[in-house]
Each structure stands twice: as C-alpha cells, then as structure tokens.
Amino acid sequence: MNFSNILVQIEDGVGVITINRPELRNALDLHTLQEIETALEGWSLAPEVRVVIFTGAGDKSFAAGADIAQLNKRAMLEALLPNMTATYRKIELYEKPTIAAINGYALGGGLELALACDIRIAAAHAKLGLPELNLGIMPGAGGTQRLSRIVGKGRALEIILTGDMVTADKAERIGLVSIVVPEEELMQTAKQYALKIAAKGPLAARLAKSVLHHGTELDMDTALYLEKLAQTILMGSEDKAEGTQAFLDKRTPTFRGK
DSSP states (O other), X not given: OOOSSEEEEEETTEEEEXXXXXXXXXXXXXXXXXXXXXXXXXXXXXXXXXXEEXXXXXXXXXXXXXXXXXXXXXXXXXXXXXXHHHHHHHHHTOSSOEEEEEOSEEETHHHXXXXXXXXEEEETTOEEEOOGGGGTOOOOSSHHHHHHHHXXXXXXXXXXXXXXXXXXXXXXXTTSSXXXXXXXXXXXXXXXXXXXXXXXOHHHHHHHHHHHHHHTTSOHHHHHHHHHHHHHHHHTSHHHHXXXXXXXXXXXXXXXXX
16 A cells, blocks of 8 residues: 555554654644545455554654644534544544554644544653644544543543643543653554554454443443343354463464454
C-alpha cells in the first residue's frame, strides 16, 4: 500500500500506522483519515497483523485536530457529515486490538483518535487536551462520550470546559493513559504491549474486545449473555484446543485465529 500522509509497517504481527505530516503537527484532514481507513481495511483479514499501533511522525505531535483555516470556512450542516466521527468509530470497533503511542501533543481530533484506541501509552513530554471551546465549538468526534467513559464525567467536564492541556503524568493518574515512559522508550514500550497481545489467541482477543465495547452499553443480564455466547464460540475453536493442549504440554501455543 502506497500512501502520501501516513506510513505503514508490519513486523512480528504488529502493524504500525504513523501519521506523517510533522510540518502540520500531523493534522488529520479528510485525506489522512481516508488513508487510515484504507490501511485498516487492508489489514482486516491479514493474519500477519494481529495488533495495530497508531503514532505520529517526529517528536512534537501525535496528531492535531482539524485545520483551523478549513474549520473557519466550514458551513453549519457540514458538521453532520461522518468524516472523523465515522473513522474513529471504525477504529474503536476494529476487530484487532489498537494502541495509541502518544509521542507529543494530542489535541482535539488527535486526542479523540487516541480515545478510540484500546490502549494509550504516552511519552513523558506529551500533552493532551480538547481545546475546542476556545474556538466556540465543542469536541465533535467522540470526545465528550469516550473521555467521560474513560476518566469519568467530572474529569471529562473539567478537561473540556477549561480547555486546559493535561500533562502525561496527570493523564496517567486519572486513567486517560495506561503508562507514561521516556520519549526514547515510547515505541519500544508500545511494541512490547503489542507483542504480548499478539501472542494471545487472536479470535479470543477479537471477541473479548467486542463483548467489552458492546456489553458496557447493555444491561448486566444482556451483557452477560453476550459474554456467554462469545465464550461458547471460543470453546469450539481450534485456538481453544491448541491453547489448552499447549498448557498441558508446557509449550508455547501456536494460534491460528480459527
């Protein structure tokens, strides 16, 4: 796959998507979002990709949001177009686990991209925020909903209403990111997480992610039934037979996602 705004790489079961617009703070315009979707679609059925990492080129910005000059000219009803919201929903519900390696500023749509990922890891110098209210608008690509579900309503309101940037250390304290590491260790740490996940049963990882995302929006009884149905599928899988037999044999399992 050849792209102009992103770089893609596959190694040891891990696919890396790097937003490659450092001169524009890795801004997420429509073309960049389309390239991200194309890369994910290409990897959807690729067994050589089991986990996806998102990061940004350079050391200053993970991803910036919309271009302010373009935003200034945008008409009212254009906000109803899917664009960024649809892309992030696809990332959130992507069948393979996703990790955001936040290597700098993650503001506006950039933070909303990280929020759509399953795991967030930040470099020590990273700063995160949703400053949209400073422009007379509000987060519009899932920021209000995902942030409140991750850090709680009170913290989300504080971050959104003040528009203040959150340091990496505070982001870790409030659960916005899983871990903070020195800048030079960021991608190594993200890949360690990815490799650990990639070594698990891919079908189990896919169903566990799906049940968690959908189950938290359901009542407990329905969610538990959904969990039971997913487990029933896994009990009949080749991966379950391989995983349990490998445990009994005291060897590393070889999962095939079947």
